Amino acid sequence: MSTQTIIVDDDPIFVMMFKKIIANESFYNSPKDFSNGLLAKEYLKSEYDPSTNYIIFLDINMPVMNGWEFLEHICEFADPKNTMVFIVTSSINQADMVRAKENEYVIKYLTKPILGATLVEIENWIENRLTD
Amino acid sequence: MKVDPHTYRILVVEDNPGDFLLVEDFLSEHLKSPNLTHVTRFKAAKALLEENPDVFDVILLDLSLPDIDKEKLVAEARNISQTIPVIILTGYTDLDFAAKSLAQGVSDYLIKDTISALVLYKSILYAQERHRFIRSLRESEKRYMDLFHLSPAPIWVYDLDTLRFMDVNEAAVRHYGYSRDEFLSMTIRDIRPEEEIPKLEKVLNDTTEKTNRFFFGLFKHQKKDGDVMDVEITSNPINFDGKKAEIVLATDITEKLTQMKAIEEQNKRLRDIAWTQSHIVRAPVSRLMGLINLIKSGKADEAERNQYLEYIYQSAEELDEIIRGIVDESQTVFNKENQ
Numbered sequence: 001m002s003t004q005t006i007i008v009d010d011d012p013i014f015v016m017m018f019k020k021i022i023a024n025e026s027f028y029n030s031p032k033d034f035s036n037g038l039l040a041k042e043y044l045k046s047e048y049d050p051s052t053n054y055i056i057f058l059d060i061n062m063p064v065m066n067g068w069e070f071l072e073h074i075c076e077f078a079d080p081k082n083t084m085v086f087i088v089t090s091s092i093n094q095a096d097m098v099r100a101k102e103n104e105y106v107i108k109y110l111t112k113p114i115l116g117a118t119l120v121e122i123e124n125w126i127e128n129r130l131t132d
Numbered sequence: 133m134k135v136d137p138h139t140y141r142i143l144v145v146e147d148n149p150g151d152f153l154l155v156e157d158f159l160s161e162h163l164k165s166p167n168l169t170h171v172t173r174f175k176a177a178k179a180l181l182e183e184n185p186d187v188f189d190v191i192l193l194d195l196s197l198p199d200i201d202k203e204k205l206v207a208e209a210r211n212i213s214q215t216i217p218v219i220i221l222t223g224y225t226d227l228d229f230a231a232k233s234l235a236q237g238v239s240d241y242l243i244k245d246t247i248s249a250l251v252l253y254k255s256i257l258y259a260q261e262r263h264r265f266i267r268s269l270r271e272s273e274k275r276y277m278d279l280f281h282l283s284p285a286p287i288w289v290y291d292l293d294t295l296r297f298m299d300v301n302e303a304a305v306r307h308y309g310y311s312r313d314e315f316l317s318m319t320i321r322d323i324r325p326e327e328e329i330p331k332l333e334k335v336l337n338d339t340t341e342k343t344n345r346f347f348f349g350l351f352k353h354q355k356k357d358g359d360v361m362d363v364e365i366t367s368n369p370i371n372f373d374g375k376k377a378e379i380v381l382a383t384d385i386t387e388k389l390t391q392m393k394a395i396e397e398q399n400k401r402l403r404d405i406a407w408t409q410s411h412i413v414r415a416p417v418s419r420l421m422g423l424i425n426l427i428k429s430g431k432a433d434e435a436e437r438n439q440y441l442e443y444i445y446q447s448a449e450e451l452d453e454i455i456r457g458i459v460d461e462s463q464t465v466f467n468k469e470n471q
Contacts, residue, residue, distance in 0.1 A: 013423070013447070017419075021426075061411040061415075089411070090414040091411050092410055093411075095406070111418070112415075112419070113419070115422075116425075
């Protein structure tokens with residue numbers, strides 16, 4: 001089973017940094033990045049394959065289509081079993097965290113900055129999920 | 133024969149001395165100590181009653197007195213009988229007139245030739261009991277009317293067919309500015325602004341379909357001076373003067389709504405602030421932390437480090453701009469509130 005990594009964030013500096021951090025991990029081979037939810041949704045919809053695992057790092061506050069709207073849209077075609085979403089946001093707002101917890105696609109709510117230590121945890125979550 | 137031990141205070145209005153003696157005789161047979169006051173003219177009786185209306189338990193009134201005709205006498209007796217039971221004694225058998233007197237509130241109508249001690253005693257006793265019962269009924273009626281009229285919240289009753297006000301309480305008069313007479317010449321449409329009428333019609337249609345239903349709703353009402361207010365209406369069907377009516381309690385919640393709106397606006401502003409802090413302010417801060425972390429990791433080469441430093445400066449500038457924006461905005465809010 002192949003794995004596809006997707007980064008959805010409108011902050012190019014964050015995307016650059018995040019790619020840099022995960023560059024050494026073969027886990028996230030050739031991540032794709034999109035600057036808003038709509039572009040990511042269009043891509044995922046056209047490429048969606050039930051036998052591929054999707055790991056999506058999703059920002060909340062973005063222009064055109066934000067992270068919450070993205071999650072609402074992918075319900076139409078994506079299966080939570082192979083579509084794992086990590087919310088990656090600068091928000092430490094309780095309301096956002098609660099909302100993330102209630103969503104069936106969201107594995108974890110992570111606040112920026114993402115440091116090396118966090119990355120190890122992310123990998124563990126994904127591995128647990130895939131071996132389930 | 134049983135003798136009633138109670139003291140009865142009896143006013144006898146009788147111009148014929150023979151008849152008075154007879155009455156006195158009869159009374160003493162069944163009453164232990166009748167307390168009799170005897171007058172021979174209606175004027176004298178009236179004067180006594182006006183002076184102190186609570187001094188008698190019952191009045192025995194001769195129908196043919198020299199200073200008043202019988203029609204007038206019955207009319208007067210009617211007023212008196214509001215507070216003291218009146219028994220009419222007469223020499224004539226006039227059943228029509230007797231019935232009319234009784235309808236006017238007189239307790240009993242006795243023919244002198246047929247009176248016995250027992251008949252008179254029973255008549256007095258019944259008059260007493262009936263009077264007590266009617267008084268307690270009146271008091272309870274008054275208590276309920278007081279509940280209606282002295283209620284601090286506006287209450288009214290309207291006719292379900294014509295929508296006319298049938299009764300309004302003082303609070304309604306005070307709150308809406310219409311006098312009681314004005315209210316009674318209006319329908320419930322007249323206390324609403326024009327644009328509320330369709331809503332009223334709709335509710336009325338629903339209510340008339342389902343009877344015996346407790347109704348609750350929010351409406352806009354208009355006072356006499358044109359002020360429009362938000363009111364909470366609770367109402368219930370009631371049978372009023374034999375008509376299908378609705379009793380309505382109106383609570384003015386205009387102020388409550390205004391306060392709630394102010395609180396809601398304030399809450400929204402607080403939520404906005406939390407959102408701004410989280411998403412807008414923290415974005416460059418988290419970026420700064422990430423960039424510094426990259427430099428500290430020691431994996432970056434010279435060119436990359438310089439690029440990161442440039443990003444750090446950009447992020448700091450962005451943060452500075454955001455903070456200025458927040459300060460400007462709070463200044464605007466502050467100025468607005470102090471106007």
